[in-house]
Amino acid sequence: MPSIELFFIVLFTKLGITLSSIHGNNYYTPEFSNCTCNHTNNINFQFDLNQLFSSLKSSAESSNGFAKSSVNAGTRNQINGLIMCYNDAAQGNCSACLNFSTESAIKLCPDSRSATFTYDWCFLRYSDDNFISTLTLEQMPNCINNEFDVSNSSSMHGTVFELLNSLRLEAINSTLLFAYGNMTDPGINHSVYGLVECTKDLSQYDCGSCIKSALENLSGCSRSTRARGARISFMSCYIRYELYPLPLLTFKPLAPGLLPPFNEGSKTKHVGVAAICAPGSFLFIVAAVACLGRVRKTKNIMTRDNVASITGSKEVEETGLESTGVHGDCQVFLLSEIKSATDNFSEKNKLGEGGFGPVYKGVLPNGEGIAVKRLAGWSKQGLVELKNEVVLLAKLNHKNLVKLLGYCVEEKEKLLCYEYLCNESLDKHLSGTDETKREQLSWQIRYKILQGISSGLQHLHSESGLRIVHRDLKPSNILLDENMTPKISDFGLARLYNDDQTHKETSIIAGTW
Structure with a gap:
């Protein structure tokens, strides 16, 4: 049907319009955000959420970019939170991300009792459900890859999986649940660099299971088997590979005056939490x-x-x-x-x-x-x-x-x-x-x-x-x-x-x- 084909051509064209705006503002814009439907207008909840974020930020800045915390523990008003900087964040980016991620959460999901955000450098999750130390094998739809193909892609494909799987074994035997390394691919005569990590509240067994699931999904990451690099985020783990060394996290908190300002232009009352008023026929x-x-x-x-x-x-x-x-x-x-x-x-x-x-x-x-x-x-x-x-x-x-x-x-x-x-x-x-x-x-x-x-x-x-x-x-x-x-x-x-x-x-x- 030509009309259907035309619809998808126009739709895909429109869907592509904002790519430059996203990449031009990805410092503040989440790669993925999910504000759930369980809402509250309770002013006490807003106070508790601010208290939770304050605790998470201060703890993360003193513990290499990771923290978990709860407020109102043991009551029906308990809120649990977790924040983590990815280990491939450049120096200084972690501290900045800890700050603007919590600010974004308050602005983007002001009434949601559960929400998840991922940025280039960090990950924030909070909920009134107790998810801490629980493996969550939910892939966030932000699989990102370098679009340029490489020659001898089949050779590199094997090297990537061999490298990341060896790093998985190394990570589960590390107290940090993190591993980074490289391996030379003979087909392209170049080193491949890889990184795997889990949220630090997981057990070693759950960490290994999460990374294994991420590896199984790597082939479906667009054209990742032919790409120069790719990264996949799950709720509980993160993997990445590139053809260049990754800027590993060296945690150094920024002074408050050095933090870049939050983009006020991105404010919204309810992004992603408005119900649909379906146009057309009343059913x-x-x-x-x-x-x-x-x-x-x-x-x-x-x-x-x-x-x-x-x-x-x-x-x-x-x-x-x-x-x-x-x-x-x-x-x-x-x-x-x-x-x-x-x-x-x-x-x-x-x-x-x-x-x-x-x-x-x-x-x-x-x-x-x-x-x-x-x-x-x-x-x-x-x-x-x-x-x-x-x-x-x-x-x-x-x-x-x-x-x-x-x-x-x-x-x-x-x-x-x-x-x-x-x-x-x-x-x-x-x-x-x-x-x-x-x-x-x-x-x-x-x-x-x-x-x-x-x-x-x-x-x-x-x-x-x-x-x-x-x-x-x-x-x-x-x-x-x-x-x-x-x-x-x-x-x-x-x-x-x-x-x-x-x-x-x-x-x-x-x-x-």
């Missing part, structure tokens, strides 16, 4: 009819007449939904639950307003975030689009397609609840006014987004069993979760087609133009 009717088959055994049992009352039973019948046999697996929420989650639809929780009414952020008692769409009295939705949403969304289940959670039809309220997505739509990152959002799109994340969109489309076109054409694919309909995983949304204009159908003539304009 509450979809969920209501799709979930018709599931009745929750509570005092608020929803009957078929309740659901039909959304637009009137006659209109529901006219959609032809009765003959589709669609049954969803959605939860029926009580209105009291939704009001409690959204603070009675408070303006402070209002995320925006689409063509079908306002959208609110909500948090359930178990801490799960939801986004609630509330039908406006003046809102109308075409019956054809309704049928599309019900038939398609009720039967689709894929990590790159937006997920419905449930609905509520009670009193005069008609509400849809769907998964809470902690980053804004893709168009906000590509062309929004917030420079920080654009700078967060590393090449690895861009590639991940393209892969996810392709995977979602493949599922729609050939794997779902329905063969669906979306017909309105655009950056504003690509939603991003907390891990920057893309999810395709808004199926109001989607169409089904037969297995053997390759062409379709139409005189009706659809989509965005």
